[in-house]
Amino acid sequence: MGKKKDRFENVPLKEQIKPIFEKRFKEMLKTEEEYEKFKECILTVQRKSFRINSIKTKNPEEICNKLREKGLKLSPVPWCKNAYFSEYDENERSDLGNLYEHFLGQIYVQEATSMCPPELLEIPKEINDSFMVLDMAAAPGSKTTQVGDKMNNRGILIANEVDWTRLGPLKINLERSGLTNIVITNNDGTKIEGEEIFDRIILDAPCSGSGVIRKSPKTIKTYNPKKLKMMQNLQLKLLQRAFELLKTGGIMTYSTCSLDPEENELCIEKFLVKNEGAKLELASLPNLILNNKLEEFEGKTIPKEITEKTIRIWPQDNDTNGFFVAKIRKI
Numbered sequence: 297m298g299k300k301k302d303r304f305e306n307v308p309l310k311e312q313i314k315p316i317f318e319k320r321f322k323e324m325l326k327t328e329e330e331y332e333k334f335k336e337c338i339l340t341v342q343r344k345s346f347r348i349n350s351i352k353t354k355n356p357e358e359i360c361n362k363l364r365e366k367g368l369k370l371s372p373v374p375w376c377k378n379a380y381f382s383e384y385d386e387n388e389r390s391d392l393g394n395l396y397e398h399f400l401g402q403i404y405v406q407e408a409t410s411m412c413p414p415e416l417l418e419i420p421k422e423i424n425d426s427f428m429v430l431d432m433a434a435a436p437g438s439k440t441t442q443v444g445d446k447m448n449n450r451g452i453l454i455a456n457e458v459d460w461t462r463l464g465p466l467k468i469n470l471e472r473s474g475l476t477n478i479v480i481t482n483n484d485g486t487k488i489e490g491e492e493i494f495d496r497i498i499l500d501a502p503c504s505g506s507g508v509i510r511k512s513p514k515t516i517k518t519y520n521p522k523k524l525k526m527m528q529n530l531q532l533k534l535l536q537r538a539f540e541l542l543k544t545g546g547i548m549t550y551s552t553c554s555l556d557p558e559e560n561e562l563c564i565e566k567f568l569v570k571n572e573g574a575k576l577e578l579a580s581l582p583n584l585i586l587n588n589k590l591e592e593f594e595g596k597t598i599p600k601e602i603t604e605k606t607i608r609i610w611p612q613d614n615d616t617n618g619f620f621v622a623k624i625r626k627i
C-alpha cells in the first residue's frame with residue numbers, strides 16, 4: 297500500500313498553526329510583537345550543536361580546529377563548556393552525524409538546550425565509586441553521555457528507558473562515548489524498585505514536544521492541549537518516583553522540551569505541594585537569556601518561587617528550541 301498523502305503537505309507551515317496554539321502562546325507571551333518573534337523563529341530551521349566528549353579526547357581545541365578545517369563555522373554554547381553551535385549552511389549538508397569525529401565518539405551531537413540539566417546537576421569533580429546517578433528516561437542518551445563525561449567513568453550511572461525499541465540507539469551512543477561505568481535498564485520509571493540510593497537523578501520527561509517545532513515541524517499540526525493532562529499525570533508519577541529514589545541532600549533535575557505550562561511550572565507546583573522535603577533550587581546558567589518568564593496562565597498565578605527559580609527557554613531568545621528545567625534538592 298502506498299504512503300498516505302498528507303493533505304496539508306503543500307500548505308505553508310505558518311498557515312498550519314492551530315487557533316488554540318495561537319491563543320495559548322499569545323497569552324503566555326503577552327504582546328503581539330513577542331508572539332510574532334516567537335512564531336517567526338519556530339518556523340525557521342534550527343542550528344545544530346554538539347559537545348566535545350572529554351572521555352575520548354583531552355584536547356578540545358584540536359577537535360575544533362579539525363572541524364573548522366572541514367569548513368564548519370563554530371560558535372560556543374555559552375552555558376556549556378566545550379560545546380558549540382555549528383552554523384547552518386542552506387547550500388551544504390552540514391550533517392554533524394556524518395563526521396568522522398562523531399563516529400569516534402569525540403563529539404556528541406546534542407541540542408544546546410538539552411545540555412542544561414547535566415550542567416545544573418553539580419556532579420563533583422572528584423567522585424568516589426559508590427556515587428550513584430540515575431537517568432530515568434535516558435534514550436537516546438544525550439544527557440546520560442554528558443553526565444557520564446562529567447563522572448569520568450567513576451561511580452555508577454544507570455541509564456533507564458521504558459521503550460525497548462530505543463535501547464539499541466541508547467546502547468550505541470553510550471558505547472561510542474567510551475563510558476564504562478554504565479548499567480542500562482529497561483523499566484517503567486514509575487516502577488523502578490529500591491530506596492533512597494541515588495546521589496543525582498535526571499528526569500528528562502516524555503512530553504508533548506511543543507518546544508521542538510523547529511526540529512519536528514509536524515508537532516505544529518498535532519498540537520492538542522487536551523492531551524496535556526494525561527502527560528502531566530505521567531510526569532507527576534515519574535517525578536514522585538524519582539524523588540523517592542533520591543538520597544537526602546541529593547539533587548535532581550526535571551526537564552521537558554515543552555513550552556506548555558501544564559508540563560512545566562504547573563507540574564512542578566503540584567509536585568512541590570505534595571512533597572515538603574523537596575526544595576526548589578535556583579536553576580541558573582551563564583549567559584542563557586530567559587525572557588518572558590511565566591507569571592500566570594489562564595487566570596491562575598504561578599507561585600513566584602517557581603517563576604523565578606526555574607528555567608523556561610523561549611526559542612527566539614537564544615536561537616534554540618524551547619525547553620524547561622527545574623532543579624530540586626531533597627532536604
Ligand SMILES: C[S@@+](CC[C@H](N)C(=O)[O-])C[C@H]1O[C@@H](n2cnc3c(N)ncnc32)[C@H](O)[C@@H]1O
Binds near residue numbers: 434
Ligand atoms: C525526552 S525523551 C528522553 C531524551 C533523553 N533524556 C536524551 O537526552 O537523549 C523521553 C524518554 O522517556 C521515555 N519514557 C516514556 N515513558 C517512560 C516511563 N514511564 N519510564 C521511563 N521512560 C519513559 C521515552 O521512551 C523517551 O525515550
